[in-house]
Amino acid sequence: MTLGFYPGCSLKGSSREYAESVLAVAKTLDIAIQEISDWNCCGATAAHNLNRELSLALPARILALAEKQGLTEIVVPCAACYSRLTVTRHELLKDPALKARISEINNMEFKGNVTMLNIIQMIDKYVTPVLESRVIKPFDHKVACYYGCYLVRPHEILNFDREEDPQTMDELMLKIGAKPIDWAYKTECCGAGLSVSRTSSVGRLSGKIIGDAKDRGAEAMIVACPMCHSNLDMRRDSINSYLGEKVDIPVLYITQAIGLAVGIDRKSLGLQRHFVKVTV
Structure with missing residues (x-):
């Protein structure tokens, strides 16, 4: 199985060492990771302080892209990005009209069949079974x-x-x-x-x-x-x-x-x- 990978803005800039360590650990422990193609900013704090539709459309587009690329589970190392993607999925799945509106804004259907893992969940699920035996x-x-x-x-x-x-x-x-x-x-x-x-x-x-x-x-x-x-x-x-x-x-x-x-x-x-x- 290949995990989707949403780095978000920080891991491409001010926290590039986080991305480096995530990818290095995944490679060493044989976890297949695929970065979501054409991803965008999740909106972070700014979007949901200013415009509710924008704050949902930005994460929804990321999730819709992951769906189109055949991913069912994505790891989101940034805690803020993880929160925005998870909360957006929750909000849209409980409100079909809002889900349809956001899909229209993005010109991309959001189905809601991708789940998110924060980095601790990813490690707990995929690394824990082999971790102790790999400690040098x-x-x-x-x-x-x-x-x-x-x-x-x-x-x-x-x-x-x-x-x-x-x-x-x-x-x-x-x-x-x-x-x-x-x-x-x-x-x-x-x-x-x-x-x-x-x-x-x-x-x-x-x-x-x-x-x-x-x-x-x-x-x-x-x-x-x-x-x-x-x-x-x-x-x-x-x-x-x-x-x-x-x-x-x-x-x-x-x-x-x-x-x-x-x-x-x-x-x-x-x-x-x-x-x-x-x-x-």
Whole structure:
């Protein structure tokens, strides 16, 4: 079976190391992935703040393209993209008139027979059966698994893991030899899209996340969202300013941590692209 792959905008730009690590892990573990041809932006935050039809038409076109290309399951590594595609599918399938209207706008029929997997679901479903047997160098570090907002909310639509204390990423980290910590900020907001307009707010919100992880002995943060990674990594100066101390805990995508454990070289995982040096 071939999985569809929707990279979204971030994985082609500011978070290219995420894409590199996803594709490297898939190749190493023999998972066939096919990028959706002619994909477009999902609309992210901007579209559903401005125009409801646009916010549905953009993700619906992506899903319709996947259907036309014969894909039935697609992996969506960006948590925000995953949320937009999943919520759009839910909204259109419950409202036939709206579904028809969006199909008309796109000049492309949306049937709703493609399902989405976030990166944690993809790993849990397709990697877990072989993961422990493929570990070459256990990732023997204390880690804080940070899920953020979008992977688990809205729970009634996404229906992924527990809303307040999710465990799937923690369980996957255990399989590669890591030691997930019990901590208080697993699903707290990092500041998301306020990174440019209100950097000090991001420093405060992300600072609480980094600070709690540090206080509980974490040696690395594990994430599955480009925006979360950007705020926790790139905005470290603002975080350190809020905390009043320099904290050098690196932030890794879950695919980078798994990649290291199964023997993929650091450059192929994009670890050299981080702002906070990855020392684990």
